[in-house]
Amino acid sequence: MEGISATMQKCRPYFLMIFLQFGAAGAYIVIMATLNQGQNRYVFIVYRNLVAALVLAPFALIFERKVRPKMTFSVFWKIMALGFLEPVLDQGFGYLGMNMTSATYASAIMNILPSVTFIIAWILRMEKVNIAEVRSKAKIIGTLIGVGGALVMTLYKGPLIPLPWSNPSMDQQNGHTNSSQDHSHWVVGTLLLLIGCVAWSGFYVLQSITIKTYPANLSLSSLICLAGAVQSFAVALVVERHPSGWAVGWDARLYGPLYTGIVSSGITYYVQGMVMNTRGPVFVTAFNPLCMVLVALLASFILHEQIHFGCVIGGVVIAAGLYMVVWGKGKDYEVSGLDNLEKSSLHELPITTKGDDDTRLASSIADGSNLSVPDGVHRNTSGEYK
Known part of the structure; x- marks a missing residue:
């Protein structure tokens, strides 16, 4: 039983991150459907983060009332920065870029996230790299392969893969427009997605730093969502002054904020905070390519988006890079645990x-x-x- 328990404990971070990618894939579809119905993206961000804060706050108050550390000025500004990086910058630019391209394309571009996070963590000396070590080489090569796969998907579309459920004529009959075909907005949309990606990477790195000084995952997640809701509300008041733009109904404008607020913001911030506390930000972001594959399949079914042959090739290349990065991080974790064990064995009796x-x-x-x-x-x- 002890061996099974140890194996489950070792595999737990992998299961949690795979679970989050399924939730993130559903969020891409829900967000795209909501934006297609005409809801302002900043209003959507306000509702999403407000829902997440309201859902997480009761659990934080109940389960962390004895372990919640005192709020300091430094932690407060880090939380405000986290709320600005992810909810305001990443979601704001990311949603606009997605609206100019497509859900599948946006999820593909976001595969550069592990590479950007690795570079930022390396610059801040949070990620140790020794070229002479095999695990460091695996992380570097895997990062380059992941970027190469994303470039393949971006630059090479190739022929369409004929899928009966992703017929372009169905898209027109249902009134949906495939913004990925609008090449005049393609470059602008790509740049906006890249800005959002850099902001998201910065969020991961800063969250891993903040969680060490404020080790209350539920409280920190709810505070980040609240900070994001307040800041995005200030932006939304400027860009959306008509009361009709704030209206919700029994459609995607209601289901979208509920789903993304609970799953993508609330649960995701909490779970990735737990995993990041032991495995670091690069391990967390290394699973993002899996989301791209899931989004491509779901978008072809639900949004009738077309899948190109280049998407399949890029997905295979990115999967190879993903394996190398995760393998390297796994070796880092094993070596770190061994070093801690050796240090503890030196204690005098x-x-x-x-x-x-x-x-x-x-x-x-x-x-x-x-x-x-x-x-x-x-x-x-x-x-x-x-």
């Missing part, structure tokens, strides 16, 4: 005072803890105490 020698020695041997050797008790060559 504590010396107890005179008294109940036999009782303390027997209990130490029985429970397998650090042996506490009393005065007057010596060990002979056979390993016995006398």
